Amino acid sequence: MESPFKADALKGKVALLTGGGSGIGFEISTQFGNHGASIAIMGRRKNVLDDAVSSLRSLGIPAVGFEGDVRKKEDAQRVVEATVKHFGKLDILVNGAAGNFLVSAEDLSPNGFKTVMDIDSVGTFTMCHEALPYLKKGGPGRTSSSGGFILNISATLHYTASWYQIHVSAAKAAVDATTRNLALEWGTDYDIRVNGIAPGPIGDTPGMSKLVPEEINNNVREDMPLYKLGTRWDIAMAAVYLASDAGKYVNGSILPVDGGLWLSKPRHLPKDAVKRFSRSVENRSRAKPDGVPTSKL
Ligand code: COA
Secondary structure: OOOOOOOOOOOOOEEEEEOOOOHHHHHHHHHHHHOOOEEEEEEOOHHHHHHHHHHHHHOOOOEEEEEOOOOOHHHHHHHHHHHHHHHOOOOEEEEOOOOOOOOOHHHOOHHHHHHHHHHHHHHHHHHHHHHHHHHOOOOOOOOOOOOOEEEEEOOOHHHOOOOOOHHHHHHHHHHHHHHHHHHHHHHHHHOOEEEEEEEOOEOOOHHHHHHOOOOOOOOHHHHOOOOOOEOHHHHHHHHHHHHOHHHOOOOOOEEEEOOOHHHOOOOOOOHHHHHHHHHHHHHHHHHOOOOOOOOOO
């Protein structure tokens, strides 16, 4: 689908994306590149990085891949520095690296819980911390008069509670808290905007294949308010909006892009049934109110 944004919306920007080699992260890499940005991708798997980089280059997007694990501070530091060395500066950091699997709280080991916290929450903070010197207003290589931009990808799981996702819910809650607190501190001190996107169920992603595996005969489309899954494109367009000047006054926001799913409740009555008997129920209740005490006096 064609982008509604101008092709130069991110012209001259340099973006580093963790988890930018597959799924939603790769689509953000592609769309940022299509809108003028140069792309550095950080990931653990060399073959995924290589495929992603050659795919981006085939579209004419300047791209480079760096192997690294966001759980390791030295990797975070090395990759941020390598990005700046390669492209001369850093304008945008996207924290998309995440770990997930379905497991009941009872069957989850504390180390399993910690593993996801380490990737999602601590990893996000580590990357932000290492990128700070380059993203702040006046940082090395920055020509713009403003600071850079951070985008943290979270989820809507923790808005309520989610089955078999206690580890990810806790981790994403921490990511959202990190987004808001950095927006407050680094927005004020360094003119860096920090925002989040909370994707809902997005088709054709590693997340969906892990959380709604083919073994489950699921009805996910039927339960969606818009009766459809989101696409990676939907998330990438939200990212382009937030990263571009269109979002220049948006800071500390976490944008759910889930078709309204997290708000949804099952519909117990068909709409035409409500229309049919709503008035008669109302009239009956006025004629003979329920629960109002009657007096013999
Ligand atoms: N159910 C229960 N526990 C699990 C599990 C599962 N499906 N998968 C892993 N664990 C536990 C392990 O048992 C281990 O805990 P233990 O030491 O107490 O036994 C802990 O998690 C770490 O597992 P390990 O395999 O050593 O971690 P890893 O660093 O190799 O992999 C994961 C990290 C588990 C998050 C892995 O799924 C991953 O790399 N994910 C990235 C891709 C991804 O999930 N994408 C989806 C994004 S939405």
